Each structure stands twice: as structure tokens, then as C-alpha cells.
Amino acid sequence: MSDELQNRPVRQFLDELASGAPTPGGGSVAALTGALAAGLLTMVCDLTIGKKAYAAFEDEARVIRARAEALRAELQSFLQADVEVFGGLMAAYKLPKATEAEASARNAEIQIATRSATEVPLRTARAAAALLPLCEPLARRGSRNAVSDVGVAAQLIRAAVPSALLNVDINLPALEDTAFVEQARAQAAELTGGLDQRVGEVLAIVRERIAG
Amino acid sequence: MSDELQNRPVRQFLDELASGAPTPGGGSVAALTGALAAGLLTMVCDLTIGKKAYAAFEDEARVIRARAEALRAELQSFLQADVEVFGGLMAAYKLPKATEAEASARNAEIQIATRSATEVPLRTARAAAALLPLCEPLARRGSRNAVSDVGVAAQLIRAAVPSALLNVDINLPALEDTAFVEQARAQAAELTGGLDQRVGEVLAIVRERIAG
Numbered sequence: 001m002s003d004e005l006q007n008r009p010v011r012q013f014l015d016e017l018a019s020g021a022p023t024p025g026g027g028s029v030a031a032l033t034g035a036l037a038a039g040l041l042t043m044v045c046d047l048t049i050g051k052k053a054y055a056a057f058e059d060e061a062r063v064i065r066a067r068a069e070a071l072r073a074e075l076q077s078f079l080q081a082d083v084e085v086f087g088g089l090m091a092a093y094k095l096p097k098a099t100e101a102e103a104s105a106r107n108a109e110i111q112i113a114t115r116s117a118t119e120v121p122l123r124t125a126r127a128a129a130a131l132l133p134l135c136e137p138l139a140r141r142g143s144r145n146a147v148s149d150v151g152v153a154a155q156l157i158r159a160a161v162p163s164a165l166l167n168v169d170i171n172l173p174a175l176e177d178t179a180f181v182e183q184a185r186a187q188a189a190e191l192t193g194g195l196d197q198r199v200g201e202v203l204a205i206v207r208e209r210i211a212g
Numbered sequence: 213m214s215d216e217l218q219n220r221p222v223r224q225f226l227d228e229l230a231s232g233a234p235t236p237g238g239g240s241v242a243a244l245t246g247a248l249a250a251g252l253l254t255m256v257c258d259l260t261i262g263k264k265a266y267a268a269f270e271d272e273a274r275v276i277r278a279r280a281e282a283l284r285a286e287l288q289s290f291l292q293a294d295v296e297v298f299g300g301l302m303a304a305y306k307l308p309k310a311t312e313a314e315a316s317a318r319n320a321e322i323q324i325a326t327r328s329a330t331e332v333p334l335r336t337a338r339a340a341a342a343l344l345p346l347c348e349p350l351a352r353r354g355s356r357n358a359v360s361d362v363g364v365a366a367q368l369i370r371a372a373v374p375s376a377l378l379n380v381d382i383n384l385p386a387l388e389d390t391a392f393v394e395q396a397r398a399q400a401a402e403l404t405g406g407l408d409q410r411v412g413e414v415l416a417i418v419r420e421r422i423a424g
Binding site: 005006007008009010011013014015017018019020021022025026029030032033035036038039040042043046047068069072076079146147148149151152153155156158159162163166167169170203206207210 | 222231248251365
């Protein structure tokens with residue numbers, strides 16, 4: 001689809017982001033931030049694999065690379081998905097509500113659309129968080145020349161997860177399905193718990209290798 | 213220049229980032245992260261300006277918008293500048309060093325190129341940090357519908373500043389100009405000092421407005 005966000009030149013993506021149009025917005029940016037982190041991790045794997053100095057780490061680097069690329073594909077798909085679920089939500093709010101039947105049908109549509117608009121950033125947060133366990137071994141044993149890029153990836157993960165979850169939080173008050181709301185809140189808490197600390201550990205390894 | 217990184221489709225930018233080519237790398241990603249934050253802040257201004265409910269904040273929102281756009285332009289230029297200074301650095305390292313005169317000329321070039329490769333991420337960090345004071349008034353008084361986007365921008369700023377500075381740190385050990393190195397370290401310390409706390413304050417305002 002030529003209309004996909006991913007096909008826009010970076011400059012145009014930024015211009016559209018900065019415009020008063022509601023999409024792309026924070027949800028797509030969170031997904032892009034995660035995809036940038038994944039891309040950096042893959043790059044570090046590629047600068048590690050095939051180098052004599054890192055031969056003992058090569059098999060593990062290949063596994064990390066495959067995982068990073070799978071998560072990058074997922075995160076890139078959420079870039080567009082976020083725009084689509086937001087469009088669905090706007091469309092639901094525009095449905096007629098003149099009669100009681102219309103109002104009831106409209107509310108049902110809003111519930112469905114809000115749930116979708118919550119699930120996409122939740123999945124974004126989950127995919128971005130899944131990148132974090134890849135950072136520590138890469139920071140410790142990957143190419144030293146690219147270790148700062150692992151640090152950048154870790155910083156981006158720390159930004160992408162709570163950014164995506166802000167887009168969950170903003171939708172939850174509109175949802176009537178309390179079981180879903182509680183589940184979403186529990187997942188959000190699980191994804192952010194210990195995030196800062198684990199990112200800090202990766203950064204400490206990065207700084208140690210830059211220094212030494 | 214059609215070869216500019218910014219003219220690449222987002223998808224291609226991510227593919228090139230993920231490739232084993234050393235650029236684009238963490239420096240360009242730090243600049244892009246800052247530009248994404250700036251774009252979100254401009255978007256929130258555009259969703260605020262012209263709305264009756266935010267009329268009292270409109271003049272300030274216009275000032276914030278102009279500042280965000282100026283910083284976005286600067287950050288977008290660093291996306292490409294980072295690739296160019298890295299290219300200059302690689303070229304300097306490839307200079308001949310067979311004779312003493314060659315080795316001395318090569319070292320002089322390396323010093324110049326490393327300094328440039330340090331200045332670009334330092335300016336990136338400074339521009340990204342300059343976005344932070346724009347967040348608090350926007351979070352507090354900008355459109356409530358877009359307040360989560362201010363939160364995302366704040367998270368991105370917190371990622372962009374130290375990410376850019378990692379690209380400063382990795383270059384400093386090669387520099388012989390100790391006065392420049394000390395100055396760079398002092399600037400880096402100034403840019404990161406209190407960053408987490410100030411981002412936390414913005415996020416607290418964002419969460420308060422989402423909840424209430």
C-alpha cells in the first residue's frame with residue numbers, strides 16, 4: 001500500500017507528524033522508536049558476526065539478530081496499525097446518536113474501536129520490551145566498536161515502552177469491559193516494572209566497555 | 213540532495229540502519245529521536261491553537277511551536293551531518309602512514325575529523341535538551357486530547373540526549389586537545405544533570421491530566 005506511513009520519506013513523515021492532523025501521533029512514534037532500537041541491535045549483530053575477535057559469540061549473535069529482526073517487523077507493522085485503529089475510533093465517534101437504538105449501536109462500536117486502539121499500543125510496548133533481553137549479551141560480548149549503539153538501543157527501548165503505554169492509559173477510561181481494563185493495567189505494570197533498572201544495567205556495561 | 217537520509221522512505225531508513233553498514237548509526241538515530249519529539253510538540257501546539265478552550269494559552273503555544281520547529285529543523289540537519297562526519301573520520305583513518313610525515317599528517321586529520329564527529333552529537337544533545345522546557349507548559353495548558361503526545365515527546369527527549377552523548381563519549385578518548393575534551397565532558401554533564409527529574413515532572417503532569 002503506497003499510502004502506508006513506512007513508505008513516506010523520513011522528512012515527510014516528520015512533517016506529517018508535526019502537522020495538526022491527529023495521525024501519525026504518539027502511538028506510531030512509539031512503534032517507530034522500538035523499530036529504531038531493533039534496527040540498531042541488528043546492525044550491531046552484523047558488525048559482530050564473521051569477525052574473528054567475536055567468533056565465540058557468533059552463534060548467539062545470530063539468534064539475537066533473528067529475534068531483533070522479527071520484533072522489528074512486528075513494530076514496523078504497528079506504525080501503520082496505530083493510524084488505522086485511531087481512524088476506526090474517530091469513525092465510531094462520528095456515528096449518529098439521535099435515537100436510543102443509534103446511541104446504543106454507536107456505543108458498541110466505540111467500545112470495539114477503543115479496545116483495538118488499546119491493543120495496538122499494548123502490543124507495541126510488549127514487542128519493545130522484548131528487545132531488552134537482547135541488549136545485555138550484545139553490550140557485553142558484541143563488537144566493541146558498536147557498543148555505543150547498544151546503549152542507544154537501550155535508551156530507545158526505555159522510551160518506547162512507556163510511550164506506547166501512555167497511549168493505552170489514555171484509552172482505558174472509555175472502556176466498559178472492566179476485566180479487559182484490569183488485564184491491560186496489569187500487563188502495563190509488568191512491562192514497566194524493573195525497566196529503568198535493567199536499562200541502567202545495560203548502560204553500565206556499555207560505559208564500562210567504552211572506557212576500557 | 214536526493215542521497216540525503218531524510219529523503220529515504222522510513223522503511224528503507226530502518227533497513228539501512230539494520231544493515232552492517234556503519235551509517236546510519238546511533239548518532240543519526242539520536243538526532244531523529246529528537247526530531248520526533250519536536251514534531252510531536254508542534255502537533256500538540258497545532259491541536260491547541262485556535263481552540264476556544266485554550267485561548268488564554270494561544271500566544272504562548274505559538275511561541276512554543278516556533279521554537280519546536282526551529283529545533284526540529286536543526287535536529288533533522290544533524291541526521292545527515294552525523295553520517296558525513298563519520299565518513300570523514302573513516303577517510304582520515306584510511307590515510308597513508310608509511311612515512312613519519314604521512315603518519316603525522318594522518319594524525320592531524322584524525323584529530324580534526326574526530327572533533328567534528330564529537331561536535332555533531334554534542335549539538336544534537338543540546339538541541340534535544342532545549343526541547344524539554346517546552347514540554348511542561350504544553351503538558352499543563354495544551355490540548356488535553358493530545359497530552360499523551362507531550363508525554364511521548366518527554367520520553368523521547370530523555371532518550372535522545374544521552375544517546376547523542378554516548379556518541380560523544382566514544383570519540384573523546386581519541387582526542388589530544390584536552391581542553392576540548394574537558395569542555396565536552398562538562399557540557400555533557402550539564403545536559404544530563406537533572407534530565408530524569410525534569411522529564412519525571414512532565415510525566416507526572418501528563419498522568420494527572422489523563423486521569424482527571
